[in-house]
Amino acid sequence: MTATTDLSDSARPADVIRARPSGFLSDLFTIAGRGLRSIPREPEVFIPAIFIPAFFFIVNIGALQDLTEAIPGNSDFDYRAFQMPTAIIFAVTGISRAPGLVTDIQTGYFDRLLLTPTRRVPLLLGLQIADFVLVCALTIPVIILGFILGVGFETGILGFVFFVLMAGLWGLAFTGFPYAIALKTGNPAAVATSFILFFPFAFLTSSTVPFERMTGWLQTIARFNPLTYILDAMRVVLSDGWEWATIGKGLLAIGIVFVISQSLAMAALRGRVNQE
Amino acid sequence: MGNAIEAEGLGRSFGEVEAVKSVDIEVADGEIYGFLGPNGAGKSTVVKMLTTLLKPSRGSARVLGHDVATAADKIRLDIGVALQDASLDKKQSGREILRMQGRLYGLTKPEVDKRIDELAHLIEFDAIDRMVDTYSGGMERRLDLAASLMHNPRLLFLDEPTTGLDPTSRAFVWQEVKRLNEELGTTIFLTTQYLEEADELADRVGIINAGTLVGEGSPTELKSEVGSDVIVARVTGNVAAAEAAVAALEVVDHIDPAGDELVISVTNGAAAVSPVAVALDASGVQVAELTLRTPTLDDVFLELTGARIEVDA
Ligand SMILES: Nc1ncnc2c1ncn2[C@@H]1O[C@H](COP(=O)(O)OP(=O)(O)OP(=O)(O)O)[C@@H](O)[C@H]1O
Ligand SMILES: [Mg+2]
Numbered sequence: 001m002t003a004t005t006d007l008s009d010s011a012r013p014a015d016v017i018r019a020r021p022s023g024f025l026s027d028l029f030t031i032a033g034r035g036l037r038s039i040p041r042e043p044e045v046f047i048p049a050i051f052i053p054a055f056f057f058i059v060n061i062g063a064l065q066d067l068t069e070a071i072p073g074n075s076d077f078d079y080r081a082f083q084m085p086t087a088i089i090f091a092v093t094g095i096s097r098a099p100g101l102v103t104d105i106q107t108g109y110f111d112r113l114l115l116t117p118t119r120r121v122p123l124l125l126g127l128q129i130a131d132f133v134l135v136c137a138l139t140i141p142v143i144i145l146g147f148i149l150g151v152g153f154e155t156g157i158l159g160f161v162f163f164v165l166m167a168g169l170w171g172l173a174f175t176g177f178p179y180a181i182a183l184k185t186g187n188p189a190a191v192a193t194s195f196i197l198f199f200p201f202a203f204l205t206s207s208t209v210p211f212e213r214m215t216g217w218l219q220t221i222a223r224f225n226p227l228t229y230i231l232d233a234m235r236v237v238l239s240d241g242w243e244w245a246t247i248g249k250g251l252l253a254i255g256i257v258f259v260i261s262q263s264l265a266m267a268a269l270r271g272r273v274n275q276e
Numbered sequence: 277m278g279n280a281i282e283a284e285g286l287g288r289s290f291g292e293v294e295a296v297k298s299v300d301i302e303v304a305d306g307e308i309y310g311f312l313g314p315n316g317a318g319k320s321t322v323v324k325m326l327t328t329l330l331k332p333s334r335g336s337a338r339v340l341g342h343d344v345a346t347a348a349d350k351i352r353l354d355i356g357v358a359l360q361d362a363s364l365d366k367k368q369s370g371r372e373i374l375r376m377q378g379r380l381y382g383l384t385k386p387e388v389d390k391r392i393d394e395l396a397h398l399i400e401f402d403a404i405d406r407m408v409d410t411y412s413g414g415m416e417r418r419l420d421l422a423a424s425l426m427h428n429p430r431l432l433f434l435d436e437p438t439t440g441l442d443p444t445s446r447a448f449v450w451q452e453v454k455r456l457n458e459e460l461g462t463t464i465f466l467t468t469q470y471l472e473e474a475d476e477l478a479d480r481v482g483i484i485n486a487g488t489l490v491g492e493g494s495p496t497e498l499k500s501e502v503g504s505d506v507i508v509a510r511v512t513g514n515v516a517a518a519e520a521a522v523a524a525l526e527v528v529d530h531i532d533p534a535g536d537e538l539v540i541s542v543t544n545g546a547a548a549v550s551p552v553a554v555a556l557d558a559s560g561v562q563v564a565e566l567t568l569r570t571p572t573l574d575d576v577f578l579e580l581t582g583a584r585i586e587v588d589a
Contacts, residue, residue: 016460017391019353019427022382030379034368041367108363111329112423116380117352275330 027118031126035097039134049091050141057087060208084146085234086207091142092135092171094198097127098178098191105186120273124265128175135171139164159237170230173254176261183268201227226253280305280431280463285335288321295321297487298335303465308457310478311467318487319467320360323435327357340431356429360436362420366409370399370419374426381427395422414445434466438473453477471573483580490580495573502571502579503529505545507552509538513561521559525551532578539575
């Protein structure tokens with residue numbers, strides 16, 4: 001085999017524009033920027049995410065408000081405030097750009113990105129940044145609906161910001177699951193089924209009825225559902241004040257889900273990038 | 277001058293399927309190398325291994341002096357790739373795709389704008405600010421080519437750049453490939469199923485069939501291996517008997533049957549036509565057509581693989 005020489009730059013005009021490594025953050029912003037640009041172009045992704053929770057919010061209140069507030073010894077219970085975090089969790093859980101990522105894999109655009117000198121991790125994290133922004137934005141209309149229905153923040157404007165961030169972080173933590181499936185399978189139908197994960201998370205918990213009022217078996221399951229703690233944390237911020245023990249448990253629950261889902265997504269990313 | 281590409285025993289399997297068995301390729305700096313083969317021959321698999329998208333199952337390859345297995349990031353900086361199917365995001369405009377491409381290659385904003393201006397001739401007037409989902413197949417191809425050129429790669433991989441294009445678009449791509457090679461010195465590795473494309477563009481051609489490199493050389497060299505002239509006889513009747521009769525002639529170098537055709541390689545066409553005609557007649561077949569011509573890469577392919585190259589429309 002003859003020796004391969006590194007082709008010398010002197011053979012080419014000096015003013016030719018050449019590639020250079022672009023840096024992690026630059027790549028991250030480039031990928032996130034594309035994700036954000038595509039959001040308004042695909043309203044079908046986020047419109048249902050506003051209407052479905054708004055529907056549940058109103059219907060649940062209509063069905064259960066009088067019943068739950070009439071329970072003896074429960075006179076200061078406010079079911080509307082109780083339902084708002086539920087509506088927000090319904091709005092943000094499962095929102096991600098994973099379907100778009102599958103499209104990229106199928107069209108070969110993902111390969112085009114892999115052919116660039118870009119580091120591999122921003123290809124996923126950039127999408128997740130876009131998701132985080134969208135998810136935070138999605139909580140706003142639900143909160144406005146809550147205001148219209150008379151739900152206020154016990155913790156004021158700071159509480160409002162914290163509440164939005166918490167919903168955003170939960171939404172972000174959940175995205176790892178659809179991304180893992182998208183990267184593992186490259187199959188749109190498989191990604192669509194990741195929606196099924198939403199049901200045990202969203203219903204085997206205190207989403208419609210307070211924890212103390214649940215049937216025994218459901219209570220047992222709900223105890224292991226991270227959403228129980230996240231909903232609790234959001235509810236205290238909304239109705240009671242800065243109760244850090246409860247808030248801390250909620251944040252920890254988000255952290256645990258994030259670590260699990262993100263590990264799955266990163267492993268799937270490595271698998272796809274290595275093309276074994 | 278070094279080699280832009282050096283591959284030794286490069287192969288890739290998908291489970292049981294040996295998509296590429298073992299190929300040795302050397303492509304010199306500044307060369308246009310045509311990688312010719314029929315559907316499923318393994319062309320794209322080789323391109324994906326050389327461009328760091330696929331890990332080789334065996335063998336090794338160095339691209340621009342870097343090992344594909346260990347220095348993929350260095351290779352990616354200096355190669356441009358247009359994969360077989362235009363790989364674009366339909367929900368962005370042409371300009372957005374090019375801009376994003378430029379940013380990922382580390383170009384500054386002014387550099388990106390300058391490159392987009394320089395590449396604008398590839399994209400139809402007006403189209404650059406439209407969403408890609410409004411593009412025709414040919415326009416997508418050109419945008420894809422522009423995207424792969426944003427960073428002025430030293431080595432350009434084009435996987436079947438003209439398959440499915442109309443003749444005008446094909447001529448346009450050919451002209452661009454020549455221009456890149458002549459004006460900028462870009463080394464080009466191009467795969468194709470079209471013999472005339474390899475003939476027109478490539479300095480050297482490698483012929484791949486069923487995962488194996490079966491021939492290599494300049495188009496002229498390859499054709500001269502077939503012989504200096506070819507007589508093609510289309511016959512009806514007992515083709516095998518006709519083949520045997522013609523093969524026995526002294527003036528015939530060798531003979532390849534292809535369906536109802538006999539492709540007869542000879543050194544001196546003019547002198548061989550009449551003995552061939554006589555032998556055919558004597559063997560009892562009907563001769564529907566008898567042509568004398570110089571060999572094409574098609575004949576080379578037939579001789580090397582025993583079959584004509586099948587091209588999908
Ligand atoms: N990801 C894959 N998994 C399994 N088999 C594959 C895969 N990619 C390619 N193959 C097989 O490897 C062989 C070579 O495929 P390849 O795409 O390299 O051929 P090609 O020469 O590019 O053909 P074409 O002209 O149709 O593009 C084919 O038999 C194909 O089915
Ligand atoms: Mg191919």
